[in-house]
Amino acid sequence: MCRNCNCGKEDKKENKNFYLTTPIYYVNGDPHVGTAYTTIAADVMNRYKKSMGEDTYFLTGTDEHGQKVEQTAKLKGYTPQEWTDHMIPNFKNMWSALNIKYDDFIRTTEERHKKSVKKILDVVYKNGDIYKGEYEGKYCISCETFFPENQLNGSNKCPDCGKELSLVKEESYFFRMSKYADKLLQHIDENPDFILPHSRRNEVIAFIKQGLQDLSISRNTFSWGIPIDFAPGHITYVWFDALTNYMTAVGYENNPEMFNKRWNNSRVVHMIGKDILRFHAIIWPCMLLSAGEKLPDSIVAHGWWTSEGEKMSKSKNNVVNPYDEVKKYGVDAFRYYLLREAGFGSDGDYSTKAVVTRINSELANDLGNLLNRTLGMYKKYFSGIVVANGKEEEIDKEVKDLFDEILKEVDNHMYFFEYSKALESIWKFISRLNKYIDETMPWALAKDEAHKERLGTVMNMLCEGLYKIAFLIAPYMPESAKKIYVQLGFNIDVENLRISEILTWNKFEVGHKLGEASPIFPRIEVEKEEVEAPKKELKVENPIDIKDFDKVEIKVVEILDVDKVEGADKLLKFKVFDGEFERQIVSGIAKYYPEYKKLVGEKVMAVANLKFTKLKGEVSQGMLLTTEDKNGVKLVFIEKTIQAGAIVK
Ligand code: ME8
Numbered sequence: 001m002c003r004n005c006n007c008g009k010e011d012k013k014e015n016k017n018f019y020l021t022t023p024i025y026y027v028n029g030d031p032h033v034g035t036a037y038t039t040i041a042a043d044v045m046n047r048y049k050k051s052m053g054e055d056t057y058f059l060t061g062t063d064e065h066g067q068k069v070e071q072t073a074k075l076k077g078y079t080p081q082e083w084t085d086h087m088i089p090n091f092k093n094m095w096s097a098l099n100i101k102y103d104d105f106i107r108t109t110e111e112r113h114k115k116s117v118k119k120i121l122d123v124v125y126k127n128g129d130i131y132k133g134e135y136e137g138k139y140c141i142s143c144e145t146f147f148p149e150n151q152l153n154g155s156n157k158c159p160d161c162g163k164e165l166s167l168v169k170e171e172s173y174f175f176r177m178s179k180y181a182d183k184l185l186q187h188i189d190e191n192p193d194f195i196l197p198h199s200r201r202n203e204v205i206a207f208i209k210q211g212l213q214d215l216s217i218s219r220n221t222f223s224w225g226i227p228i229d230f231a232p233g234h235i236t237y238v239w240f241d242a243l244t245n246y247m248t249a250v251g252y253e254n255n256p257e258m259f260n261k262r263w264n265n266s267r268v269v270h271m272i273g274k275d276i277l278r279f280h281a282i283i284w285p286c287m288l289l290s291a292g293e294k295l296p297d298s299i300v301a302h303g304w305w306t307s308e309g310e311k312m313s314k315s316k317n318n319v320v321n322p323y324d325e326v327k328k329y330g331v332d333a334f335r336y337y338l339l340r341e342a343g344f345g346s347d348g349d350y351s352t353k354a355v356v357t358r359i360n361s362e363l364a365n366d367l368g369n370l371l372n373r374t375l376g377m378y379k380k381y382f383s384g385i386v387v388a389n390g391k392e393e394e395i396d397k398e399v400k401d402l403f404d405e406i407l408k409e410v411d412n413h414m415y416f417f418e419y420s421k422a423l424e425s426i427w428k429f430i431s432r433l434n435k436y437i438d439e440t441m442p443w444a445l446a447k448d449e450a451h452k453e454r455l456g457t458v459m460n461m462l463c464e465g466l467y468k469i470a471f472l473i474a475p476y477m478p479e480s481a482k483k484i485y486v487q488l489g490f491n492i493d494v495e496n497l498r499i500s501e502i503l504t505w506n507k508f509e510v511g512h513k514l515g516e517a518s519p520i521f522p523r524i525e526v527e528k529e530e531v532e533a534p535k536k537e538l539k540v541e542n543p544i545d546i547k548d549f550d551k552v553e554i555k556v557v558e559i560l561d562v563d564k565v566e567g568a569d570k571l572l573k574f575k576v577f578d579g580e581f582e583r584q585i586v587s588g589i590a591k592y593y594p595e596y597k598k599l600v601g602e603k604v605m606a607v608a609n610l611k612f613t614k615l616k617g618e619v620s621q622g623m624l625l626t627t628e629d630k631n632g633v634k635l636v637f638i639e640k641t642i643q644a645g646a647i648v649k
Helices: 033-051 067-076 080-097 111-126 177-190 198-209 238-243 256-264 274-291 322-329 331-341 352-382 394-415 419-440 449-473 478-487 546-550
Strands: 017-026 055-063 104-107 130-140 145-147 166-175 267-273 298-302 305-307 348-350 554-565 568-577 582-587 603-607 613-615 618-620 626-629 632-635
Touching: 017 033, 017 256, 033 055, 033 267, 033 298, 033 305, 033 322, 033 331, 033 394, 055 080, 067 080, 080 104, 080 322, 111 130, 111 238, 111 274, 166 274, 177 198, 177 274, 198 274, 238 274, 267 274, 274 298, 322 331, 322 352, 331 348, 331 352, 331 419, 331 478, 348 352, 352 419, 352 449, 352 478, 394 419, 394 449, 419 449, 449 478, 554 582, 568 618, 582 618
Parallel strands: 017 055, 017 267, 055 104, 267 298, 305 348
Antiparallel strands: 130 145, 130 166, 554 568, 554 603, 568 582, 613 618, 626 632
């Protein structure tokens, strides 16, 4: 069905073959939470599509050529090939620890890939789209990117990663990328889902409209790369080499049948981080246009992860290590958190507190308790042996209808890679079943023999619901889904379970024996605060009397808008309503509210009669009250029912 305008028409672009790729990661360092996020997100999508009956193919791999890898190898005392060979197990082991099930792992140093790069270079060259010239300009080795002066405004720092740029002056072969600018713009225009989320399209369009320059695609001042036949002494620019991997793996050079199925007749999706969107949404499509190949169907760019509100960096010692997290919380909870916490496309913050809260409330309470209560009651009332259904009542029908709706919602969210929303929908169903227990009150039904049949129906509804929930969560948490099935008395291979097998509500036959209940998501004990009674005598330093306090006018204000203050990392400027006037208040709490837009609509306390002042050029007409403890600074929130302007006494 059409997903863009809900016109109800069949979407012709829907394809039952699905080919999904992650970026191929540089082997200069180990995989980390960022690379893990992309790979988990791709794995979840691949499992989901497979469960929906699509014929899927999932590729990941490593990007092994280029100056950065060559430099790292040298620094570590290895040859580049030895170094890359040495790094591969680090990636493969991490993916295995995170339960990633890929179909192929490509390395750009493999023969099949070298042949494929040679092929695309030849085709593009023969089309007259490669010419010899000289490159003189800046290059970022860390990002392996050329930066023309017009993107730098005189700076010598990489606009993407901030590192110092190197000056490169060498003979080079150029790809006539400029020639394809209009065609690419037209393609983006005609294919609304080419760049997802849609919010990222404009950024790409604006970049192309600025004017595309031809791209230097060869280097001749170092040797770690794929040699170019028509350009002796030159090796292929690492991005031209790397992007081609997506076709190599599906037989571009050596398997026309596979290529036809997996490239030409699949929905081809490249999942990437927003940092490498331009390479995928501009350079790669131009290469394909020149080579006469089909363009990918969607390029999906996700946001960036920070750690406890700050950019992750080794020097700050705040880099999240997936192995540690898996050890602490289990692989499923880690996968769940990453995909639930950040809206796809938006940046996310990895915070221990948020992980624990989600595990305890969403996994242990909502889902874990539903399973536990259901199995506990079935055991108590029917010894865990499934009984016959009675008459269906209105409430049962309502739950079933809700499930049909949820399935559609989830599918729509997944089409647009909105993992968090899909999980929200699944949790809506979980909550409905918890509420169903409260409403049907099996414990009350159990008291009266006349209600025994109804009790059986209610308990069966819950079991059937859990069977469906396990199916829905399986792409995210395959191990937990498997455990739920075992507790429900089934031995199911979740990786091969298909939607067609869960649509009906008759999985539990009379006499079926349910399994034993045990917590799937143990609650995480939060470190207990030390609450030792203060031994010190209560004494007030610098006491004031009530008249002093009365001088301070504290009011409830509503936050209308929040923005950063230009040139001041710590400051946020709030537009607030104090019941009578709009005011601007500047507050030094940016660090504690990286997602400050979420504050809009909140009510907080502010000192209203403080002298107006200016902070970094911005006028501040009051002061927001905050609290501070070892977890940082927080605003003092007020119940939303209290009106803006209310006086705090
Ligand atoms: O760019 N948050 O490889 P790479 C979210 N070899 N995602 C993050 C992240 C973070 N903090 N840090 C990294 C390359 N990523 C090229 C790709 S593809 C033909 C060549 C993820 O090892 C994100 O997916 O630098 C980003 O795009 C990728 O790692 C970059 O990996």
